[in-house]
Amino acid sequence: MVDRPNKPAALASTPGLPPQPQVHISHANSRVSAVLPTGESVEVLLFGATVISWKDRAGNEKLWVSDAAKLDGSKAVRGGIPLVFPVFGTAPDHAATSKLPQHGFARNSKWEFLGKSSSESASSSHSDASVKLDFGLSSATLDEKTRELWPYNFSAIYSVTLTPDGLSTGIVITNDGKEPLECQVLLHTYLRINDITKVQVTGLEDSEYIDKVDGAQTKSQPGVVAITGETDRVYTPAKGPSSPVVVTEGGETAFSVVRDNLKDVVVWNPWTEKAAGMGDFEPKDGFKNMICVEAGSVRGWTSLETGDAFEGAQTISY
C-alpha cells in the first residue's frame, strides 16, 4: 500500500500545478475563524473582537477560557484575549472615562469583521502561510448608551495575525473628533499553562510595579516573578517594550510576549478566593491553569489630538 499524506482541509487548484493547501477562513455564528495549512488555528468572537481560541498545529489550546464564560454577548468573555479600551479598571478621578464600566466598552461591543489578508509562500510546502483578520469599531457603530457615556469620535482597527510561529494582536485607535481624547489600552491575554506553581515570569526584573493587592503601592521587582497567591500587578518593564516577557513552566519557555509601543504589562492571577467569587470563572481551580500577561499602556493616559492615532501590538510565541 502506498502511504499518502493527509488531505489538507482546503485545496486550491491552479492549472498545471498540483493542488496547494490554503488558509481556511470561516465567518459564521458571530465569529471568525482561520486555520493555516500547517494546522494552527484562531477563533475570534465579533463580540469584543475577543480571541477565544488559539491552537498550535497539534490542536493544543494556548489560551485559557473559563468553562462558564459567556459567549453570547451578555457579558465580557472570561478568558481568551478581551480588549481593554478606553479605560483600564475604573477611573473615578478621570472625568472623561469615569462613567464607563470596568475596562471600558471595547470588550462589550460588537465589532465589525473588516476582512482578511493572507500571505502564502510560493514554495510547495506552504509552511509559512499566515493570515491577518481585521476588525473595526468606531463611535458611529457604538450603541447609543455607550456613546453617551464616552462622547468622543474615534475609530479602532484591531488586527489578529496568525502565523506558524505565533499570534500577534494589534490595535490602531484614531481620534476622528474635534477635541483631544485620552485613553488607555490593554490586551488582556489569558495564557493557558499546566501548573501555576511551576510558572515563572522573566523579563520584569528590576522593574517598577503597582501592587494592586497591596494598597496600590509602588514596588520594585527583585528577580523573576513567581505566583504564590492572588497577584495583580501593573509593571512598567525596565527593559522596554521590545524585550520579551517570558512565561516559563518547569524551566521551559511556555510563552514569549514581545510588545510594540505598549509600555506596561499587567500580571494577574486571581488565586482561590477571587476565582471563587467570580460567577463566570469555572472550574474554580482553573486559576492553576492560567496566567494573564497583559500588554498595554495603562499607567497614565495616552493623549490623542485631532487626527492622531495610537498604535500598539503584541506578538506571542511559544
Ligand SMILES: O=P(O)(O)OC[C@H]1O[C@H](O)[C@H](O)[C@@H](O)[C@@H]1O
Ligand atoms: O473581572 P474583570 O473585569 O475581567 O477584570 C479582571 C482583572 O483584570 C486585570 O487583570 C486587573 O488588573 C484586575 O484587577 C482585574 O481583576
